Amino acid sequence: xxxxxxxxxxxxxxxxxxxxxxxxxxxxxxxxxxxxxxxxxxxxxxxxxxxxxxxxxxxxxxxxxxxxxxxxxxxxxxxxxxxxxxxxxxxxxxxxxxxxxxxxxxxxxxxxxxx
Amino acid sequence: xxxxxxxxxxxxxxxxxxxxxxxxxxxxxxxxxxxxxxxxxxxxxxxxxxxxxxxxxxxxxxxxxxxxxxxxxxxxxxxxxxxxxxxxxxxxxxxxxxxxxxxxxxxxxxxxxxx
Numbered sequence: 001x002x003x004x005x006x007x008x009x010x011x012x013x014x015x016x017x018x019x020x021x022x023x024x025x026x027x028x029x030x031x032x033x034x035x036x037x038x039x040x041x042x043x044x045x046x047x048x049x050x051x052x053x054x055x056x057x058x059x060x061x062x063x064x065x066x067x068x069x070x071x072x073x074x075x076x077x078x079x080x081x082x083x084x085x086x087x088x089x090x091x092x093x094x095x096x097x098x099x100x101x102x103x104x105x106x107x108x109x110x111x112x113x114x115x
Numbered sequence: 116x117x118x119x120x121x122x123x124x125x126x127x128x129x130x131x132x133x134x135x136x137x138x139x140x141x142x143x144x145x146x147x148x149x150x151x152x153x154x155x156x157x158x159x160x161x162x163x164x165x166x167x168x169x170x171x172x173x174x175x176x177x178x179x180x181x182x183x184x185x186x187x188x189x190x191x192x193x194x195x196x197x198x199x200x201x202x203x204x205x206x207x208x209x210x211x212x213x214x215x216x217x218x219x220x221x222x223x224x225x226x227x228x229x230x
Contacts, residue, residue: 032217041223043206043223044208100163105158107157
């Protein structure tokens with residue numbers, strides 16, 4: 001069965017510090033991989049995506065993620081966190097055996113940024 | 116384009132009542148998706164449309180849930196005889212077709228509270 005695991009439910013980070021959010025997936029084929037961010041009262045916003053090619057992908061707001069096939073991981077990183085990065089972050093796997101955009105989302109990681 | 120919009124943003128209803136939510140997608144997007152998000156979880160896929168055709172509805176949670184997209188533009192999600200377990204955030208997303216179907220743009224959601 002397909003699954004997406006975000007091991008950290010909650011992370012607290014100081015402003016200016018680096019951030020890494022973990023994502024592991026279980027899927028029989030190479031999936032499409034995504035990170036979304038959700039701020040309170042807002043819909044989900046796509047941060048970045050991986051379809052194929054270079055395993056280090058750059059996204060918006062200074063985020064990047066690295067696909068590691070051997071570890072079935074797609075971890076999100078940011079070198080220096082800003083207070084506005086406080087939000088909930090979701091990793092999602094796009095099922096490539098379906099052609100119509102089906103996602104499996106992780107349960108999310110809540111990021112708190114302290115001064 | 117102002118993005119995906121959803122109305123109402125909040126709905127409080129009594130158990131047993133019917134509710135209907137509306138989603139207006141990005142105008143050029145032919146695909147529209149409905150998700151449910153409960154507290155502490157990522158979005159869970161419910162159903163999706165390509166133009167006016169509902170191509171996947173097996174994930175609708177019960178026969179009390181139904182969705183329409185009559186003219187291939189806006190969509191409605193109806194829940195009949197609401198139960199307390201239906202309390203959740205209902206998200207709508209839209210996309211173009213093909214591989215772009217994985218690049219979904221989400222609305223802000225409708226939060227349903229069933230008392």
